[in-house]
Amino acid sequence: MKEIVVISGKGGTGKTSLTASFAYLGAGEIIVADCDVDAADMHVFLQPDFANEKDFYSGQVAVIDPGICTDCGKCARTCRFDAIRVINGRHTVNALDCEGCGYCSRICPVNAITDKDNHVGWWYCSAIKTGAKMLHAKMKVGAENSGKLVARVKKEAKRIAEKEKKKLVLVDGSPGIGCPVVSSLSGASYVILVTEPTVSGLHDLQRVSELVGKFRIRSGCIVNKADLNRHKRDEIHAYLKQNNIDHLADIPYDETFTRAMVSGKTMTEFTGSRVRKILESTWNKIVNK
Amino acid sequence: MKIAVASGKGGTGKTTLSTNLASFLAESRETVLADLDVEEPNSGLFIRAEAGGEEDKYKMIPEWDAGKCTLCGICREVCNFNAITQIMDEIMVFPQLCHSCYACSELCPRDALPMKKQKMGVLRYFKQGNLSFVESELDIGEEQAVPLIAQTIAYVDRHCPGDVIKIFDAPPGTSCPVIEATKDADLVILVTEPTPVGLHDLSLAVETMKALKRDFCVVINRDGLGNADVESYCVRENIPVIAKIPNQRSIAEFYSDGKLLYHEISAVKDALEKIIAYIDARPGAGKTEKGAE
Ligand code: SF4
Numbered sequence: 323m324k325e326i327v328v329i330s331g332k333g334g335t336g337k338t339s340l341t342a343s344f345a346y347l348g349a350g351e352i353i354v355a356d357c358d359v360d361a362a363d364m365h366v367f368l369q370p371d372f373a374n375e376k377d378f379y380s381g382q383v384a385v386i387d388p389g390i391c392t393d394c395g396k397c398a399r400t401c402r403f404d405a406i407r408v409i410n411g412r413h414t415v416n417a418l419d420c421e422g423c424g425y426c427s428r429i430c431p432v433n434a435i436t437d438k439d440n441h442v443g444w445w446y447c448s449a450i451k452t453g454a455k456m457l458h459a460k461m462k463v464g465a466e467n468s469g470k471l472v473a474r475v476k477k478e479a480k481r482i483a484e485k486e487k488k489k490l491v492l493v494d495g496s497p498g499i500g501c502p503v504v505s506s507l508s509g510a511s512y513v514i515l516v517t518e519p520t521v522s523g524l525h526d527l528q529r530v531s532e533l534v535g536k537f538r539i540r541s542g543c544i545v546n547k548a549d550l551n552r553h554k555r556d557e558i559h560a561y562l563k564q565n566n567i568d569h570l571a572d573i574p575y576d577e578t579f580t581r582a583m584v585s586g587k588t589m590t591e592f593t594g595s596r597v598r599k600i601l602e603s604t605w606n607k608i609v610n611k
Numbered sequence: 612m613k614i615a616v617a618s619g620k621g622g623t624g625k626t627t628l629s630t631n632l633a634s635f636l637a638e639s640r641e642t643v644l645a646d647l648d649v650e651e652p653n654s655g656l657f658i659r660a661e662a663g664g665e666e667d668k669y670k671m672i673p674e675w676d677a678g679k680c681t682l683c684g685i686c687r688e689v690c691n692f693n694a695i696t697q698i699m700d701e702i703m704v705f706p707q708l709c710h711s712c713y714a715c716s717e718l719c720p721r722d723a724l725p726m727k728k729q730k731m732g733v734l735r736y737f738k739q740g741n742l743s744f745v746e747s748e749l750d751i752g753e754e755q756a757v758p759l760i761a762q763t764i765a766y767v768d769r770h771c772p773g774d775v776i777k778i779f780d781a782p783p784g785t786s787c788p789v790i791e792a793t794k795d796a797d798l799v800i801l802v803t804e805p806t807p808v809g810l811h812d813l814s815l816a817v818e819t820m821k822a823l824k825r826d827f828c829v830v831i832n833r834d835g836l837g838n839a840d841v842e843s844y845c846v847r848e849n850i851p852v853i854a855k856i857p858n859q860r861s862i863a864e865f866y867s868d869g870k871l872l873y874h875e876i877s878a879v880k881d882a883l884e885k886i887i888a889y890i891d892a893r894p895g896a897g898k899t900e901k902g903a904e
């Protein structure tokens with residue numbers, strides 16, 4: 323089974339629109355995973371039914387029992403995250419600052435602090451409009467995206483792909499270079515880097531491809547809105563060549579993008595559009611990687 | 612006054628707005644711009660500055676001292692992040708997993724795990740006329756953005772005192788990095804696009820700001836691109852839409868070359884003037900002027 327992960331460093335390059343468009347082409351033959359759990363947007367294009375909701379717990383958060391606490395202040399002095407403050411005379415944990423290290427509960431002289439499992443969100447195994455299954459998740463506001471929810475979504479996607487004998491898992495990866503994207507990348511067989519010909523597009527491409535290089539995964543690049551800036555486009559092409567990254571496609575600045583985005587459709591649903599043709603041949607290249 | 616510019620996801624024009632707003636403000640008064648998107652800092656690509664400097668930023672990680680250790684195993688037991696493990700007669704620390712809570716180090720009965728500095732990124736600062744610019748960049752392979760964001764804010768607090776306007780370009784999303792970046796802000800400007808994805812991400816960002824009890828408002832970027840759902844949402848939720856930036860290919864082209872927009876495009880300048888008028892009309896801003904008297 324192959325696992326293809328689409329990432330872009332920063333958002334706004336059209337990563338999710340493109341991934342959803344490929345998911346449409348892959349139809350029932352693939353399993354889709356939305357690992358951009360921070361801003362999960364694939365559902366806008368693929369209309370999952372949000373069936374099979376499961377809670378997800380990750381890490382812990384300290385809770386002080388005010389009936390036991392003597393306000394000695396040892397916990398507040400120990401906490402490196404400044405998460406325990408005195409509010410109205412009582413020691414109180416600010417859950418948003420608490421890292422769940424458990425140090426305070428360990429040293430509280432009267433055992434007034436317990437570590438509770440943290441409910442960080444939900445994950446789903448949905449049916450989407452192409453007939454395929456999609457694994458996706460929703461994070462609770464302010465929860466820590468430690469990459470563990472990403473890892474869970476991916477693990478379930480792989481499990482189902484194996485069970486249903488699908489050959490390909492298509493993953494919409496997380497932004498940035500931190501733990502969520504590291505979780506998105508681990509185990510990938512091929513990485514698609516989506517970029518655009520702007521100063522920041524090139525800068526982000528360099529950072530993510532350096533990260534991908536650390537994993538020694540083969541990667542290819544799609545330059546979106548390629549005709550926006552010819553000079554920057556050429557710079558990106560040169561960078562790809564130098565770094566041995568496959569150049570998968572240049573996609574022109576096309577109003578199909580906007581039409582698709584506004585109507586909540588994938589671009590590949592617009593049959594006859596020039597973008598659809600490019601995406602079809604790109605998808606064929608990707609599937610045969 | 613601290614103003615954070617944020618958005619539910621990347622690519623809505625957060626950096627464009629922060630850099631243009633800061634540069635425009637700096638034409639007439641002292642302004643600070645801090646790029647807190649430490650995983651992918653981009654503001655610096657738009658700000659030209661001559662003099663500046665940089666400093667390495669560190670996090671604290673325990674370092675095992677074999678000579679003192681008795682292999683009692685307490686450190687392994689107290690670490691909630693599985694960052695410490697014992698292999699044969701060796702204690703190993705995994706720096707990527709460590710949250711620098713000090714539990715192992717301080718609870719080790721033998722003092723065998725002193726905390727040591729480890730580089731996690733670099734902070735750069737420049738000054739250009741009225742504009743002070745600070746950005747931090749996380750080293751590749753470092754997984755935790757929050758400690759570096761916290762240190763960058765601390766740097767701004769230390770080096771840029773006074774009641775000047777400080778603009779923080781926040782990381783995208785709704786999880787801990789963005790919470791760290793917006794938690795001290797007097798005002799959060801949420802940048803969004805008038806599309807279904809924009810609306811979805813905006814509503815997540817709004818929920819986050821409400822949970823944090825932040826004061827926030829909305830700027831609609833690429834106005835004219837999609838439909839009116841974002842605006843009707845803001846009306847329904849009683850969220851002020853303080854400015855709109857039109858959808859123009861020329862904007863995307865100037866951006867692609869790393870150029871500031873307000874010199875070239877009057878619609879952008881108009882939008883910035885509206886935002887500044889909104890900022891100046893706020894009680895916090897009034898204090899600034901009184902402070903200066
Ligand atoms: S707590 Fe200290 S003495 Fe005990 S195993 Fe860990 S490092 Fe060694």
Ligand code: SF4
Nearest residue numbers: 690709710712713715
């Ligand atoms: S400092 Fe805390 S997180 Fe780091 S290794 Fe020690 S116990 Fe674990």
